[in-house]
Amino acid sequence: MYDFWFGSRDEICANEERYLLFVKRMLPRWSNSIPDSEYLAIHHALSTLDLRGRRPVIVETGVGASTIVLLNFAMKHDGLLYSWDPNGPKGALLRSVCTDTLVTHHQKLLQQHWKFVPYNSHSVHLGLPILGELDETVDFCFFDSEHTREVLIGELARVSPFLSDGAIVSIDDANYSYAHTNVAYINMQRRKLNLSPIANPSDNTCEPFFREVEQFLRSTWGQVEYLEDSYKRTYKDDLFWAYFSSDRSVMGRLEMEKAEALEHRFDSWRISERL
Numbered sequence: 001m002y003d004f005w006f007g008s009r010d011e012i013c014a015n016e017e018r019y020l021l022f023v024k025r026m027l028p029r030w031s032n033s034i035p036d037s038e039y040l041a042i043h044h045a046l047s048t049l050d051l052r053g054r055r056p057v058i059v060e061t062g063v064g065a066s067t068i069v070l071l072n073f074a075m076k077h078d079g080l081l082y083s084w085d086p087n088g089p090k091g092a093l094l095r096s097v098c099t100d101t102l103v104t105h106h107q108k109l110l111q112q113h114w115k116f117v118p119y120n121s122h123s124v125h126l127g128l129p130i131l132g133e134l135d136e137t138v139d140f141c142f143f144d145s146e147h148t149r150e151v152l153i154g155e156l157a158r159v160s161p162f163l164s165d166g167a168i169v170s171i172d173d174a175n176y177s178y179a180h181t182n183v184a185y186i187n188m189q190r191r192k193l194n195l196s197p198i199a200n201p202s203d204n205t206c207e208p209f210f211r212e213v214e215q216f217l218r219s220t221w222g223q224v225e226y227l228e229d230s231y232k233r234t235y236k237d238d239l240f241w242a243y244f245s246s247d248r249s250v251m252g253r254l255e256m257e258k259a260e261a262l263e264h265r266f267d268s269w270r271i272s273e274r275l
């Protein structure tokens with residue numbers, strides 16, 4: 001399915017970003033939820049990790065285009081990506097895409113670099129806490145799952161004990177501010193069922209996630225550096241917005257797209273000196 005000719009190994013290595021975008025842009029929309037500029041910002045942030053010779057361990061919640069860019073880094077540096085998403089078929093699609101692309105390019109076994117866990121990230125016995133049982137130290141995480149503070153901060157709290165000094169924490173939809181219920185998503189699905197929209201509960205508004213996350217990180221780490229990212233420099237010119245404009249304008253009407261705060265859609269921090 002994805003067995004295209006992407007160029008020779010040398011050509012791909014000479015322009016890795018073009019290769020990564022080539023793979024992303026052929027994904028079906030339901031597995032391609034982040035803009036190209038955010039995808040490349042993840043790629044750039046990964047390249048700033050100071051691994052001191054260690055193999056990187058990466059954690060992701062919510063699979064999709066992000067999985068490709070994260071797995072590419074893990075394979076390139078003989079590291080490991082753990083991804084959580086209860087949507088098993090989505091994980092299977094990405095496994096097939098990555099087999100035809102990254103595996104061919106890196107000539108390495110997928111199973112040795114990607115552990116996909118088709119389950120809820122919060123689960124005690126199969127969620128993020130198993131990183132402790134696996135004795136992992138995490139260098140980079142990207143959270144993009146249910147988009148409520150409850151789930152997001154819950155994920156961060158579960159990964160927190162295993163983060164390395166100097167790790168990078170990054171999040172999608174950092175401009176959302178739902179405390180416990182993702183009203184926009186629920187109303188989109190209710191709309192399809194011809195049900196009337198629910199009102200946003202009065203206790204459902206928190207600070208935008210980028211503030212909530214930074215506050216959490218400051219309660220656990222002595223040094224929390226908010227990172228400048230390439231997304232903020234490039235997102236306005238991103239082809240992704242125009243290419244998916246029909247679907248995005250409908251999402252905007254249903255309040256799933258927070259267009260007014262697009263600059264904070266992606267945010268990241270480097271942490272060190274655990275308190």
Ligand SMILES: C[S@@+](CC[C@H](N)C(=O)[O-])C[C@H]1O[C@@H](n2cnc3c(N)ncnc32)[C@H](O)[C@@H]1O
Binds near residue numbers: 031063084122146
């Ligand atoms: C917006 S999509 C992820 C997009 C993806 N990062 C990309 O780059 O295209 C959100 C995903 O989070 C998953 N999800 C929702 N709640 C979750 C949870 N508690 N744990 C893990 N995954 C979850 C959903 O199944 C869905 O596939």
